Amino acid sequence: MARKTIVTNWVHREVLDRLETRGAVEANQARQPWSREELLTRARDADAMVAFMTDHVDEEFLEQCPDLKVIACALKGADNFDLAACRRRGVAVSIVPDLLTAPTAELTIGLMIALGRNIVEGDRLVRGGSFTGWRPILYGTGLDGATVGIIGMGAVGQAIAYRLRAFRCRLLYCDARPLSPGKEDALCLGRRDLSPLLRECDYVVLALPLVPDSLHLIDAVALAAMKPGAMLVNPARGSLVNEAAVADALEAGTLGGYAADVFEMEDWARPDRRCDVESRLRAHPRTVLTPHLGSAVDSVRRDIALAAADDILRFLDGGRMHGMILDPHKSMERTA
Structure with a gap:
């Protein structure tokens, strides 16, 4: 069970309900992203994170969040996430490629x-x-x-x-x-x-x-x-x-x-x-x-966030995430 999962952008209530079955959840309730400084403050003691397009995870971020074990990206690509740094620090990463x-x-x-x-x-x-x-x-x-x-x-x-x-x-x-x-x-x-x-x-x-x-x-x-x-x-x-x-x-x-x-x-x-x-x-x-509307279909955004949440639950239960692109304990990665 995670002590704390951080959700960096607004999601449907049912996503939070699902995550709360495994521990405390701290979620952004606004439609604007947290600043990097505020996100770091909130994520310092988090075990898991549901991340979005506005997030950038690098070595500096991971250094300040030493308890982080898993990042489930509610998006198709991981180009804003330093996978090499995540591997070095033993952080698993998943994406949601198919729904978008x-x-x-x-x-x-x-x-x-x-x-x-x-x-x-x-x-x-x-x-x-x-x-x-x-x-x-x-x-x-x-x-x-x-x-x-x-x-x-x-x-x-x-x-x-x-x-x-x-x-x-x-x-x-x-x-x-x-x-x-x-x-x-x-x-x-x-x-x-x-x-x-x-x-x-x-x-x-x-x-x-x-x-x-x-x-x-x-x-x-x-x-x-x-x-x-x-x-x-x-x-x-x-x-x-x-x-x-x-x-x-x-x-x-x-x-x-x-x-x-x-x-x-x-x-x-x-x-x-x-x-x-x-x-x-x-x-x-x-x-x-247009302002990044590619996935801006309400039901699709809900399902993407639910898929990311489910990946975190699988990880916490000791299973393999469906959208995993980085398992820090294995040599092979799967990319979309």
Whole structure:
């Protein structure tokens, strides 16, 4: 039994009820995250932690929380968590990879339609009071028959491709680990290296994890290689793109638009991360920016937090967590 479990962000009451069957729970009841200083104060005597996108666990954090034995991340990726430091200190880590796939893919389609069909600009026009009826304006780019390139063909990339088939898109993908020919055929996918994909596509969608090799994958060079007027969509991780370079390309008119649900400022493990969203992206009319809504479906968020809570209960009962990516007592790790 844990002496104390810390829950760093707001969760549904039933999540706390489940955790309280194994000991004391201290939970953030607000919709804003605790500051790092407040979190450290509350977590110093915790045995277990349910963590979220706003959290960054590194050597310094673990040093100040010597009793911590397990971190259950209520999210898909662990790039904000120093797994090497967790291993050294004997802290187990789990994620919840599967429940986020469908809602993230769904939002991606929404971002693509909103960007291509000028939905944000149209909404702004109507709300501004100047709309007096149909005019030949705001002509955009539809998905029907468009060439779409997906960079990264893991679970999320495949879910996006599956949904895009309904729009009769020509689908290309790029991934260091190609799918089987049978899976490519089932999803109507053609495989390309990165440069040819960028040259051919009307939309480029990012579906990659953030790792050292993917940091700023889309930089000024990649943007210059894209088809003129193509649109870039990022529902994955903010630092896959160089936001300043994206703003430059938008201002130059070479990039047709940028839609993002994630931003460089969220990637806490980067010591040089931005502290805010690039202001030129926020001001540009050819952007659609959402506040990390990929998993923001109420029932999904409840189930994600419940899955993280269940992983903590399994660990405390001496079992293996379903979403375990780091067992400090074994040499092998499983990643999503």
